[in-house]
Amino acid sequence: LASSALGGFAFSAAFSAPSVPLKRCEGKDEQPQSPVPSPAPCPLFPASPACGRAACKPDDELLLAAAAAADPSPVRGFSEAAGSIWIYPTNLPVRPYQERMAGAALLANTLVCLPTGLGKTFVAAVVMYNFYRWFPSGKVLFLAPTKPLVAQQMEACGRVMGIPARDMAEMTGGTQALGRRELWNTKRVFFLTPQIMVNDLCRGTCPAMDIKCLVIDEAHKALGNHAYCQVGLESPPSSLPLLCFCASLQAVQQVISNLLIAQIEVCAEDSPEIQPYSHERLVEKIVVPLGEELVEIQNTYIKVLEAFTGRLMRVGVLSRRDIPNLTKYQIILARDQYRKNPSAVLGWRRIAFTEHCGV
Structure with missing residues (x-):
């Protein structure tokens, strides 16, 4: 595993980037590197006495004022010892775009747009594992609209990142409400459909304040009155980091607004960085005849x-x-x-x- 230092990283009530950039150190036995000093002011803009940075546009000044007013106190349950580094697996070939996307998702609400078959499941597993480490008593959730996607991500989290099976739970329409209440109380990493989460949030059985990371697959569905949008309304957005995935950008502005996205990571089909990992797909159409009953x-x-x-x-x-x-x-x-x-x-x-x- 490769670990990267998050020197000076403190979670605030509004989930935002740390005061220093990520630094990666190779090898699991190495100590995290010291925090990297803040870069010198940009030579293109003179320093401003008001903000200590470059002379800002009105929108930038508003953002800086909001950042200065944000509560710097750590989020409840955050482990400073575990949170000084983040873990990225190197037992598999390291793909730079996956590492970049995972690192971005640790620091801000992120929408990842990546073509099918290029490792969205892997990126989600890395992000979920790190929040699992950082918050020893917190909950980490993965939402997908279908049971196969839910099961696929659960398998990946155990296989790729080694999250213990005793801490994971799958909840779909077949899981009874009483059984889900018990799972919410005893498990830490959940894989479920969005409607199940909406129902349990409304009933009060889902401990919303204990959720420390929410990963959403098929995020392009977050339009109108979809359950993904209801999850955003029912859960506390100010302290809930989001990682969202989609294969293509459709109605992206509405998705960004509904899910409070702060950063977008995009790789198109023709992006140079994914070409070494892209393969020509052969689509075979198989027509299955109806059975006697149908x-x-x-x-x-x-x-x-x-x-x-x-x-x-x-x-x-x-x-x-x-x-x-x-x-x-x-x-x-x-x-x-x-x-x-x-x-x-x-x-x-x-x-x-x-x-x-x-x-």
Whole structure:
């Protein structure tokens, strides 16, 4: 394992970067290096008596004032001994972009955009393990919208970072509420779906103040009234570091606002730093036929549809007669065309009758 010094690092109520940059030291037996002095003022801007830094723009002055007013006291439960370094595994090939993303996520709410198959699971495991070390009594959470993603991350945290199985728990829709209450009280690292967390936050069974790190997969879903957004509303954002993952940047500004993102780490498909690890993907399409039970259900459903679509076809509103392949969009399109010019399809006496049929 490689350890990196976080000299002078103190968690504040508002999760923010430390006063000195990260320093990496090779080898697990080496001592953390001394804090790196703050860099000299930028020669392009004269020092300002008001802030001691370069002459700032109005927005920068507001940010500096907010940083100065932030409470510098450590977060409850933070271990200063463990928090002086962060651990990064070197028993696997070190990819610079993964190390950079993990380091960034330790210091600010971070959105990582990385193509599928390039190690988002690994980065999440590294970040979760370090918060697990830094807060010996705190909770670390990983949220994913599907059970397979939840199980995949749980396996990675044990295999890559060696988090003990006795401290980990998986909670999905099959876990009863009483069982989850017991898990919240006895475990430290949780892998669950967002709706489960929302439910337990509302019930008060999830100890929100003990959560020290929250990792969100498929973060592009954090739009509107999605459970990811509800998690942000129900949990205490001022003391909750976030690491969010997505494969592409879609509606990114709304995601940034909903999840309080402070930093974005992006690697596109054509980024030079990921080219050595990218491989051409071969997609094979496999069509699986329906089983006997599903075919029977399909035929019954088609018979129900025929009672309505057959009538619409006879009066000329629907032209397509391939009912099994009839889509909702095609029905809505036919309805809209009919409403624009019903007389072109029907005589006036039959217009009201057709509308009543549900077109």
